[in-house]
Amino acid sequence: MDQAQHLLARIETECEKVGLELNAKQTEVMTTNTPAHEPLTAIKGNNLAEVSNFKYLGSYMESTEADLKARKAVA
Numbered sequence: 719m720d721q722a723q724h725l726l727a728r729i730e731t732e733c734e735k736v737g738l739e740l741n742a743k744q745t746e747v748m749t750t751n752t753p754a755h756e757p758l759t760a761i762k763g764n765n766l767a768e769v770s771n772f773k774y775l776g777s778y779m780e781s782t783e784a785d786l787k788a789r790k791a792v793a
Contacts, residue, residue, distance in 0.1 A: 722747075723758055730761045746772055748779060 730740050742764035749755075749768065757765040771780040773788070 726758055726766075727761060742766055748772060750780075 726740075733740055740760055742760040742762065745760075745766050746769045747758055747766045748770065757768060759765055771784060773779075776788075777785050
């Protein structure tokens with residue numbers, strides 16, 4: 719997770735150079751196969767929410783069952 723924290727800090731630094739800001743309240747983190755760890759923290763001190771499943775480009779990332787239900791509902 720140290721690498722993820724370092725990468726998050728670099729992303730935030732580069733975003734600030736062009737006038738962008740990471741919205742920690744809307745940013746979610748999903749980890750797989752990792753032991754218990756400290757939450758990722760944005761530069762301004764906000765912890766990023768850790769989730770077990772989220773929707774990305776119309777598909778659920780972790781749960782195939784949730785993805786199939788969503789696609790059937792749309793069809």
